[in-house]
Amino acid sequence: MRERHYPSDTTDAEWDVLEPLLPPPACRLPAGGRPEKHPRRNVVDAIRYVNDNGIKWRSVPVDFKIPWRTLYGYFRRWRASGDLARIHAELHELLRVHDGLNPRTVAVILDSQSVKGAETVGADTRGFDGGKLINGRKRHLVVDMRGMPLAVMVGVASPHDSVPARDLLFRLRLTHPEVTVVWADSAYGGPLADWARSFLGLTLKTVPRRKDQEGFAVLAKRWRVERAISWIMRARRNVRDYERLISHSEAHLTWTVITLIVRRLTRPPRQPRTVPHPLAPVKTASGPAPVRIRARPHTVRLAPTALR
Numbered sequence: 001m002r003e004r005h006y007p008s009d010t011t012d013a014e015w016d017v018l019e020p021l022l023p024p025p026a027c028r029l030p031a032g033g034r035p036e037k038h039p040r041r042n043v044v045d046a047i048r049y050v051n052d053n054g055i056k057w058r059s060v061p062v063d064f065k066i067p068w069r070t071l072y073g074y075f076r077r078w079r080a081s082g083d084l085a086r087i088h089a090e091l092h093e094l095l096r097v098h099d100g101l102n103p104r105t106v107a108v109i110l111d112s113q114s115v116k117g118a119e120t121v122g123a124d125t126r127g128f129d130g131g132k133l134i135n136g137r138k139r140h141l142v143v144d145m146r147g148m149p150l151a152v153m154v155g156v157a158s159p160h161d162s163v164p165a166r167d168l169l170f171r172l173r174l175t176h177p178e179v180t181v182v183w184a185d186s187a188y189g190g191p192l193a194d195w196a197r198s199f200l201g202l203t204l205k206t207v208p209r210r211k212d213q214e215g216f217a218v219l220a221k222r223w224r225v226e227r228a229i230s231w232i233m234r235a236r237r238n239v240r241d242y243e244r245l246i247s248h249s250e251a252h253l254t255w256t257v258i259t260l261i262v263r264r265l266t267r268p269p270r271q272p273r274t275v276p277h278p279l280a281p282v283k284t285a286s287g288p289a290p291v292r293i294r295a296r297p298h299t300v301r302l303a304p305t306a307l308r
Helices: 011-020 040-053 068-080 085-097 160-176 190-198 222-232 244-267
Strands: 107-116 125-128 134-142 148-155 183-184 203-206 289-296 299-302
Touching: 011 040, 011 085, 040 068, 040 160, 040 244, 068 085, 068 244, 107 222, 125 160, 125 289, 134 160, 134 222, 134 244, 148 160, 148 244, 160 190, 183 299, 190 203, 222 244
Parallel strands: 107 183, 183 203
Antiparallel strands: 107 134, 125 134, 134 148, 289 299
């Protein structure tokens, strides 16, 4: 095992969390295969180094003692086999349990980010975002109510946000059937909300800008996904899109989220908020709230005076 001195290297505590989730080596499968020549921890450290520092695969430092083609093969196989998505999902549940929450979240927040594409991005997988004036790709991110990414999807930057959001919501319904409420900005409203309710059983709610807002302002719920985007941009490989394949762009984003979650799992649990967030609405004691009785197919509301 090599000596670890890069910031992206796994600590012993992080490796204890991540090692059991990795796919078994081929030599342990019924089909059989050659024993792996390179330690798994060196492979993970090298992939995280590429992701964190934004270097080329051919420029992997020699102290990892892994040929770049072998390292790229691990990156590609774990993405194609679905093991990378499985590791992300299991770590997300472990983190919520670690913080004393339900392992499955029922409310999520959705937003997108457009990034420039390098010359290695083909013309068939890139587009021009007229709103942001960016020629490249667009990332669609789904986070839970604590801002931890739950699902990522990369696509062409030219379509309106509501068009690729249908594919993302459909994926979300298949992989996380417990989700019932999705918060997003006004670009995802209108026909998309009706489609999500009719075909997926999801309630899509929009958080519009305030009427008196001038310039930038932090908005309720939406600031959580904006913060998650800033976490992803700390990895220099994600500052710009260099991947020829969209699936590899999603894999780099997933590796960034996995690194973030593993580091959170090795720290003390996050303490619950004792005071309401400044952007959260404060409940006032103005009297008893109306009682809502659900009936099919209509909803009946009773005023508080009916409880006398």
